[in-house]
Amino acid sequence: MEMVVIFKREFASYFSTPLASVFIVIFLVLAGVFTFYLGNFYERGQADLMPFFNFHPWLYLFLVPAISMRLWSEERKSGSIELLMTLPITKLDAVVGKFTAAWCFIGLALLLTIPMWISVNYLGDPDNGVIFASYLGSWLMAGSFLAIGSCMSALTKSQVIAFILSVVICFLFILSGFPLVLNVFKDWAPSVVVDAIASLSFLTHFSSISKGVLGFRDLLYFLSLIGCWLFATAIVIELQQAD
Amino acid sequence: MIEIVNLSRHFGQLTAIDDISFTVEAGEVLGFLGPNGAGKSTTMKMITGFLAPSSGSISVSGFDIGTQTIEAQKRIGYLPEGAPCYEDMNPLQFLGFIAAIRGFKGDEQQQKVAQVVTTMGLESVLTQKIETLSKGFKRRVGLAQxxxxxxxxxxxxxxxxxxxxxxxxxxxxxxxxxxxxxIVIISTHILEEVTAVCTRATIIANGKIVSDCSPAELESKSRYAHAVTLHLTEQQSAATKLSELPGVSEVEVNEEGKLLTVLTEGGQSIYEQVNDLVRQESWQVDALYVEKGRLDEVFRKITEEVV
Structure with missing residues (x-):
């Protein structure tokens, strides 16, 4: 119940400042630029949204930490965390309430890209099941970025530091599936280790979802990643109380 | 009832609170005094569950703040230092949010908000963002929540x-x-506030409680307690005669010699004697009154002893 109250307050707070409109406009413009210019949407001559979704990890890498950096740093800076943490709510209520508000906000930005889906249906005959799975996968991936960002934001009063830390850690999670990283390990490490590193990658899981394979393993991967980072957030906040 | 037992708090090497114990009963208004950095805010942060103690325990209405945090916090209203709040909201939204968190719904929630809005006189600023409000209004919003x-x-x-x-x-x-x-606990460094609202004054310095009594008792610890001050119309050599009165320990004379303060030994009343002497000597007097204890002097004496 308290979690819902926190959620409502947080979600409304995005719209009480220009943050919401600035974020949504930039998100939509960048998504469009990536799809049509870098993704060669028309030139490919295929009716699907691959060029659109392929760039999402890179889009999120900078835009999601911009949302998550304020989750806790701002509260610590303004001192309102003292108010929040002395209200009769658990840390879980606060952590999950704040996270879900931010997650739904990003979900809203994602929903506003629906004209992209409409145009591809107008131009051809895409597999809408695949597109739906891709949207879901993209939103889950955004949630994972956000959970990492939430933890980084709890670590520091400074939003700038929270932003940089989040970008770096998210970048590592993206890269861990790239040959660039995997080749370093391939020569000497046992294949179990290489597989384990590859399996941590956002890209591996996201690309399998966006091919339309909504596997249990990929769902579990993103959800447990979110769970772990939110748990870490709660621990960081708990430790600050004793520090 | 609030029960604090052997409470300590360290920040790294620094000992902010050093093994303090006290209880506060229902009906008490406790004024928490002390120099800056004495540990007032730290103690309050621990009572409200924002900071965890390094050792010791705190119970609020029978609930331990460390293990039954939520139950204890339900019974506490807290205004943190500087009255922080969500400045992007207006007072109406903010108080609605607090009321909802406190478990009030629907009509009851609106009624609670309306009630504190009236008590704190917030009617005129209800729909302004809190960040645009004056310091006084922000403080009142903090008190309202x-x-x-x-x-x-x-x-x-x-x-x-x-x-x-x-x-x-x-x-x-x-x-x-x-x-x-x-139970009300307020921290302040305005001493007049203690006499104005508190039933008990607790002075803390260097993380230790150095004095704990009623404001009246605190005043009586002043060397000015029961002293008598005379404003003479013209300068007189009255000091010597006054200091010979029984029970007088010292006579303070200001530079012009017209303002004399007669201090007593052991806090006994000497107004009568001084008054008699004035009449006997037929001094012209503008004013003659008994001093109250001076809290700032007691405060300085008590806290400087510790440092």
């Missing part, structure tokens, strides 16, 4: 800091008007 659920325990960290004299007066009236079965 602290009392919205009619808590058994009210903890106010410098509630009148930065308010103008009228607002200070209002806040003190509000504290006094709270029902008599509540």
């Amino acid at each position: 602290a009392i919205i659920h009619n808590p058994e325990v009210l903890i106010l960290d410098e509630p009148t800091d930065g308010l103008d004299p009228n607002q200070k007066h209002q806040v003190r009236n509000m504290i006094r008007s709270l029902s008599k079965d509540k």
